Amino acid sequence: MVQSSTPQTIPEKRSATLLLFLQTHRWTIVLLSMVVLETALVAMALVPAQFWTRVLPNTPGTALDGPFPPALAPLITTLLYVIPTLIGLLCHNWQKALLYATLPAWIGLGVFLVAATLKVGPFYLVSADHVTANVSVLELFAALGAIGWLGRSIFKLK
Secondary structure, rough: OOOOOOOHHHHHHHHHHHHHHHHOOHHHHHHHHHHHHHHHHHHHHHHHHHHHHHHHHOOOOHHHHHOOOHHHHHHHHHHHHHHHHHOOOOOOOOHHHHHHHHHHHHHHHHHHHHHHHHOOOOOOOOOOOHHHHHHHHHHHHHHHHHHHHHHHHHHHHO
């Protein structure tokens, strides 16, 4: 047996291990990054306009567009629809596609509902109009994730 002439040092081994990890799990990292980005977008979309006008008082259009400039509003809306679809497209089975696509809505709605019940009261969650709106958001994200997952068969992704 021939041994290598230069043994690897500990930092070289760590960087090689990190590189191997990133190569084997790159799609998982992309998928989880998309879930985090979508969660942040959903959470910002659920923040009431009054909060944004208080936090950003000198910014025009804050009540309508939140923290984003008006020119970015169409991009943000597009991302809210496209990211769950891409999440579904990257998942290998439909259960993960639905879970990961709806997870941002679950988290965003959960944080919003906790904050709202602190201010309005404990029955905010079960009022008919809020239940309908919350379920509609979850259904939308589930449908987008399912469309993405079904798109795998069209694009023949493995």
